[in-house]
Amino acid sequence: MPPARRSAPGAARSPRRSAYERFGPPRDGRATALHAGAWWLWALGLATAASRTTNPLLLGLIVGVAGFVVAARRTDAPWARSYGAFLKLGLVVIGLRLLFSMLLGSPIPGTHTLFVLPEVPLPAWAQGIRFGGRVTAEQVVFAFYDGAKLAALLVCVGAANALAHPARLLKSLPAALYEAGVAVVVALTFAPNMVADVVRLRTARRLRGRPTGGIGAVLQIGLPVLEGALERSVAVAASMDARGYGRTARVPPAVRHTTTVLTLGGLLGMCAGTYGLLAAQGAAYGLPVLGIGVVLALAGLRLGGRRSVRTRYRPDRWGARAWLVAGSGAAVAGLLIHAGGVDPTGMHPGVVPLEAPSLPLWPAAAVLIGLLPALVAPVPPKEASQ
Numbered sequence: 001m002p003p004a005r006r007s008a009p010g011a012a013r014s015p016r017r018s019a020y021e022r023f024g025p026p027r028d029g030r031a032t033a034l035h036a037g038a039w040w041l042w043a044l045g046l047a048t049a050a051s052r053t054t055n056p057l058l059l060g061l062i063v064g065v066a067g068f069v070v071a072a073r074r075t076d077a078p079w080a081r082s083y084g085a086f087l088k089l090g091l092v093v094i095g096l097r098l099l100f101s102m103l104l105g106s107p108i109p110g111t112h113t114l115f116v117l118p119e120v121p122l123p124a125w126a127q128g129i130r131f132g133g134r135v136t137a138e139q140v141v142f143a144f145y146d147g148a149k150l151a152a153l154l155v156c157v158g159a160a161n162a163l164a165h166p167a168r169l170l171k172s173l174p175a176a177l178y179e180a181g182v183a184v185v186v187a188l189t190f191a192p193n194m195v196a197d198v199v200r201l202r203t204a205r206r207l208r209g210r211p212t213g214g215i216g217a218v219l220q221i222g223l224p225v226l227e228g229a230l231e232r233s234v235a236v237a238a239s240m241d242a243r244g245y246g247r248t249a250r251v252p253p254a255v256r257h258t259t260t261v262l263t264l265g266g267l268l269g270m271c272a273g274t275y276g277l278l279a280a281q282g283a284a285y286g287l288p289v290l291g292i293g294v295v296l297a298l299a300g301l302r303l304g305g306r307r308s309v310r311t312r313y314r315p316d317r318w319g320a321r322a323w324l325v326a327g328s329g330a331a332v333a334g335l336l337i338h339a340g341g342v343d344p345t346g347m348h349p350g351v352v353p354l355e356a357p358s359l360p361l362w363p364a365a366a367v368l369i370g371l372l373p374a375l376v377a378p379v380p381p382k383e384a385s386q
Helices: 019-023 036-051 056-073 078-104 137-163 166-172 175-207 215-242 253-278 283-307 320-342 361-371
Strands: 113-120 131-136
Touching: 036 056, 036 137, 036 166, 036 320, 036 361, 056 078, 056 137, 056 361, 078 131, 078 137, 078 175, 113 137, 131 137, 175 215, 253 283, 320 361
Parallel strands: none
Antiparallel strands: 113 131
């Protein structure tokens, strides 16, 4: 009888790893952190896709995809809690769009009258503008579609703000944009910190048995929040000044003029190309103009980086997972732009006459590509510890 095969020392103590553990996403850390630019490119891709449709079902699907990825990959950092604020802001935008449409009217003709508001007579110089009057179902539906598109854009930006680390985004910016990037990152960090301060103060008032709603409570909470934000801003400015921010190197005048021409020309090209992509009939010329603008802007930024004398400590790497995350957003944007030309009726449901929106199948499947970051992005420490 052959002797029993003995296992190697220590094999019994090490559990066998599953295929998901071997090939799945790693735990989020300093070495495995996803590049902040990948999150912003993914979110901008979803925002571009949202701008190409007024179908509320597709817009709801885009918001759902962004919310699922945020719920799966956000951390416990203060800026990660700002996603809920962007959702509420989107609802406010929809409400305001409906309110202004009902009060000021709409150019959309309609035959289904919902109710009639008291109409206020306006002077002769305001001819063509009305305040009140008949409110039809067609104008309300059109206003809802328009407001939902803008709300979806805001939610996509909120998803990027909740997932991308502001400090890592600042570290990844080109040297020529560092001063502007500092201002943007400080502004982006200000809102989440203010939201966290409001939540903390409301919790403290609730524990003390004091009211947390009403005008009086808002005034009593707002003053400490603004005071804390001012103190934090002064501390950040002092620390940046102590570390030598703002120092520049001397460059020849010809280099400075060339940098200005390239940067301004590139930004104008990017604005014109982006407008062409977002407009209804501008997709043909928008992409080439956007590409030329990006090339000019990159050349200007590289040349302008000679003024900066700072160094970069441990730069973030743009790895395969960053390509997958950014590529998923670009794929969603490209497929929805293509769907706008192939199936315009499904992307923009009719309002006159009124008809129920239907979900176009392959554009909906294209939106689901945006879920890829929930599978490949590094797992936050809280979820990884469970």
